[in-house]
Amino acid sequence: METPPDGIDLAQLIQWIKGATGDTDSDIARRIGAAPSTVNAWVHRLRGTGRGPKRETLRALAHAYNLPEDRVFAAAGRKTPGPLTPDQEAELLRYFRDLTEEQQQAKLVEMRALAQHNRASD
Incomplete structure (x- = not known):
C-alpha cells in the first residue's frame, strides 16, 4: 500500500x-x-x-x-510515542522504586500531564 x-x-x-x-x-x-x-x-x-x-x-x-x-x-492529532524497550522499561521501574513516596507521586502527576498533553487533539 x-x-x-x-x-x-x-x-x-x-x-x-x-x-x-x-x-x-x-x-x-x-x-x-x-x-x-x-x-x-x-x-x-x-x-x-x-x-x-x-x-x-x-x-x-x-x-x-x-x-x-x-x-x-x-x-489523529497525536504525537507518536517514543519506543520503549523492555530494558528501558525495567530501568525506569528501578529508578522509580528508588524514589520516596512523595517523589513517586510527583512523577506520576508529571507523567500523566505529559501523556494527556500528547493525547490532546487540538
Missing part, C-alpha cells in the same frame, strides 16, 4: 484506507480490534467521552495497513 498524503485527519485517513483496500468500517474495526462504531465515529469526526483513539489502537491501524506510525498518529 502506498503512503497516505500528508496533512490529512483521521476521517480522511480512514476514507483513504477504504478507497485503497475496499475495506468497510467493519473490516477496519475487525483488523484493529476495535468496535465498528468506533471506526464509524472516526469517519464522522464524532468525539466520545475519551480523548480520541488509544495509542494501541492507532498502532494497530498502522500495523494492519502497513502505514507509518507517525502518519497515523498525526492524522
